[in-house]
Amino acid sequence: MKPPSHRAVRRSRWLLWPFAALLSLVVVGQASYSAFSAKVVNSGNVLGVGTVVLNDDDSGSALFSLSNLRPGSSGSRCIAVTSSGSLPAAVKLYATDATTTKSLSTYVSWTVTQGTGGSYSSCSGFTALSSGATVYSGTLAGFTGSATSYSNGVGSWSPAGGSTDTRTFQVAYVISSSTPDSAQGGTASFGLTWEAQNS
Amino acid sequence: MTENPLWTWRRLVAVTLARALLACLLGLAAWGALPALIGWHPTTVSSGSMLPRLHVGDVAVSRPLGPQPPPLTSVLLFEDPDHAGRLRMHRFVRIDDDGLLVTRGDANEADDSTHVALSAVRGIGTLRVPWIALPVVWVRQGQWLDLGLVAAGLALLVLVASSSRDHGFADDDPPETGPDEPLPDEPDPPRPEDPAVTSPERAGWQRPALRRVAALLGAGLLAGALTTSALTAPADARFSATTATTASLATPTYFGCASALTSFNPYFLYRMDETSSSATAATDSSGNGRTGVYGSSGKTSTTNKPCSNDSGRAMTFDGSSGYLSSPAVSGGSPDTFSLSVWFRTTTTSGGKLIGFGNAQTGQSPNYDRHVYMTDTGRIYFGVYSSGNKTISSSSSYNDGSWHLSVATMSSAGMRLYVDGRQVGSDPSTTTGEASSTSYVRVAFDKVTFWENEPTSPYFGGSLDDAAFFTTALSATQVQSVYNAR
Numbered sequence: 001m002k003p004p005s006h007r008a009v010r011r012s013r014w015l016l017w018p019f020a021a022l023l024s025l026v027v028v029g030q031a032s033y034s035a036f037s038a039k040v041v042n043s044g045n046v047l048g049v050g051t052v053v054l055n056d057d058d059s060g061s062a063l064f065s066l067s068n069l070r071p072g073s074s075g076s077r078c079i080a081v082t083s084s085g086s087l088p089a090a091v092k093l094y095a096t097d098a099t100t101t102k103s104l105s106t107y108v109s110w111t112v113t114q115g116t117g118g119s120y121s122s123c124s125g126f127t128a129l130s131s132g133a134t135v136y137s138g139t140l141a142g143f144t145g146s147a148t149s150y151s152n153g154v155g156s157w158s159p160a161g162g163s164t165d166t167r168t169f170q171v172a173y174v175i176s177s178s179t180p181d182s183a184q185g186g187t188a189s190f191g192l193t194w195e196a197q198n199s
Numbered sequence: 200m201t202e203n204p205l206w207t208w209r210r211l212v213a214v215t216l217a218r219a220l221l222a223c224l225l226g227l228a229a230w231g232a233l234p235a236l237i238g239w240h241p242t243t244v245s246s247g248s249m250l251p252r253l254h255v256g257d258v259a260v261s262r263p264l265g266p267q268p269p270p271l272t273s274v275l276l277f278e279d280p281d282h283a284g285r286l287r288m289h290r291f292v293r294i295d296d297d298g299l300l301v302t303r304g305d306a307n308e309a310d311d312s313t314h315v316a317l318s319a320v321r322g323i324g325t326l327r328v329p330w331i332a333l334p335v336v337w338v339r340q341g342q343w344l345d346l347g348l349v350a351a352g353l354a355l356l357v358l359v360a361s362s363s364r365d366h367g368f369a370d371d372d373p374p375e376t377g378p379d380e381p382l383p384d385e386p387d388p389p390r391p392e393d394p395a396v397t398s399p400e401r402a403g404w405q406r407p408a409l410r411r412v413a414a415l416l417g418a419g420l421l422a423g424a425l426t427t428s429a430l431t432a433p434a435d436a437r438f439s440a441t442t443a444t445t446a447s448l449a450t451p452t453y454f455g456c457a458s459a460l461t462s463f464n465p466y467f468l469y470r471m472d473e474t475s476s477s478a479t480a481a482t483d484s485s486g487n488g489r490t491g492v493y494g495s496s497g498k499t500s501t502t503n504k505p506c507s508n509d510s511g512r513a514m515t516f517d518g519s520s521g522y523l524s525s526p527a528v529s530g531g532s533p534d535t536f537s538l539s540v541w542f543r544t545t546t547t548s549g550g551k552l553i554g555f556g557n558a559q560t561g562q563s564p565n566y567d568r569h570v571y572m573t574d575t576g577r578i579y580f581g582v583y584s585s586g587n588k589t590i591s592s593s594s595s596y597n598d599g600s601w602h603l604s605v606a607t608m609s610s611a612g613m614r615l616y617v618d619g620r621q622v623g624s625d626p627s628t629t630t631g632e633a634s635s636t637s638y639v640r641v642a643f644d645k646v647t648f649w650e651n652e653p654t655s656p657y658f659g660g661s662l663d664d665a666a667f668f669t670t671a672l673s674a675t676q677v678q679s680v681y682n683a684r
Contacts, residue, residue, distance in 0.1 A: 012215045027329065089440075186449070198439075
């Protein structure tokens with residue numbers, strides 16, 4: 001076979017530019033359409049993708065549902081939160097939909113301690129971490145006012161991912177013994193959310 | 200020159216393919232980087248929560264937000280509300296009640312927990328350049344093997360693409376230029392009218408060294424621009440998961456009995472928390488400062504109190520000399536009032552619990568609107584209204600337990616409550632004997648001539664929380680005092 005002529009070589013050199021331009025246009029166009037077309041909405045749950053998964057052991061029950069609290073009343077409860085995602089993540093605790101009447105939450109001291117052992121049904125066996133156990137300590141109003149989203153949430157738990165990691169949070173309240181009568185009939189209700197985001 | 204091997208078709212195809220691939224890569228890089236020139240925002244996708252739409256290593260280019268709000272289900276690039284200084288690229292799913300945008304990673308099971316303001320949106324995802332920023336991700340994650348393999352592959356492509364200059368031509372056309380001149384050694388960004396190709400003997404631009412430098416410079420600039428823009432603003436498509444519980448805390452309507460009494464605005468409230476048996480001043484807890492007067496003897500303080508929810512103590516009177524009196528009641532004896540006191544006794548000689556008299560000490564010449572216990576332990580409420588009018592309990596309460604007696608009078612008549620429940624009433628008695636000077640007497644005053652007159656005017660037993668109201672407490676209020684114990 002006759003080797004390619006000077007002319008053929010030169011033409012090949014010319015051809016590749018339109019070819020490359022066209023190819024990149026097609027690739028970007030196709031990729032952009034599939035990624036950003038408003039018609040495409042995905043339902044989630046992609047297999048084979050790293051995940052962040054968080055669960056707790058309250059079976060949908062409230063951590064506290066207490067009435068008739070008087071000055072000096074106190075109590076605590078535990079909840080075990082389990083991370084079972086495949087990605088390393090940082091977990092933060094924050095309050096949602098916090099409401100209080102008669103300023104009750106300003107008279108409630110509120111501590112969240114992290115550790116191991118214990119469960120929603122009983123705190124027995126709970127052991128606080130030897131260091132960094134205190135997740136929050138202050139008034140309930142301070143907690144619900146300052147920890148309202150992931151970005152300002154409290155906590156230092158960072159599950160490494162790839163295996164199940166459980167941490168127990170002991171939540172304790174004390175109704176201040178100096179609570180004035182003006183807080184009679186007061187309420188404080190809020191959600192406690194633990195959120196994990198991959199780090 | 201003549202020793203250069205000749206071109207073969209196979210070699211020509213290989214070289215052309217290699218060049219095409221390199222040119223294509225540069226073309227993709229240009230797609231990723233050049234939109235920045237018109238203010239678009241290229242970012243590297245650095246995690247997979249928008250899978251399968253966006254992959255890690257893609258470059259996503261966002262166009263700035265126009266005057267209109269972004270359409271629903273568009274993919275937005277916005278400032279990550281959870282991580283200051285970072286960007287997030289998630290889908291816009293709805294607007295919440297506060298007018299904030301709710302976003303969600305396609306691969307996440309739930310919407311993002313923190314909603315974002317429209318002002319935090321940097322752009323709408325428009326172009327996706329697949330995989331092109333993978334090396335950036337690899338560098339960030341330290342995946343040096345992948346990086347090395349790709350670098351080796353690239354080097355091989357460059358090698359093949361640039362091998363052309365060693366080849367000559369078999370045809371007998373005289374070379375128009377130097378044998379290695381016409382072929383660029385590095386692919387360039389698309390530049391179709393390369394002036395160097397056709398005409399020989401031009402100035403520097405067509406000389407191989409310069410062309411090579413120019414090509415390298417162009418590719419380097421492009422890659423640099425892409426890397427810079429991608430590195431400075433990686434878009435985190437974040438995975439997140441939440442778990443939640445709820446808590447609700449509530450206090451009762453009244454913390455304790457005294458709190459309930461206080462909330463009904465008493466004229467005075469003597470909680471009898473004084474600990475000294477010789478104390479003569481009875482603190483008024485109503486806030487009105489109407490300090491009462493104890494007899495200097497005949498009483499002892501006790502910790503046995505009726506309301507476990509209350510702090511403080513109660514006072515035990517000896518039944519022979521102990522008593523407590525209020526200062527003069529302004530306006531004299533009222534026709535609308537309530538008298539409330541807790542008592543605990545086993546006495547069988549009865550005595551005055553609480554009532555009005557026109558003397559502060561000793562036996563009052565005039566005395567009515569009073570509550571007393573009979574020798575059998577029944578409770579009487581008596582008002583003098585053209586004769587003695589009384590209502591009474593049928594049960595006895597000298598049983599050693601704490602009980603609450605509340606007597607009220609108003610235009611609705613007389614009512615007597617024991618332990619929160621009404622035990623007697625007289626709707627027809629609405630006024631008492633007028634008395635311009637009047638005191639509230641507790642634990643002692645005259646009871647002579649009243650129905651079932653007790654043996655003793657002094658009450659022997661414990662008392663707590665003596666209160667006088669210038670209103671008639673309602674049945675509900677009385678009940679709430681008792682319930683708050």
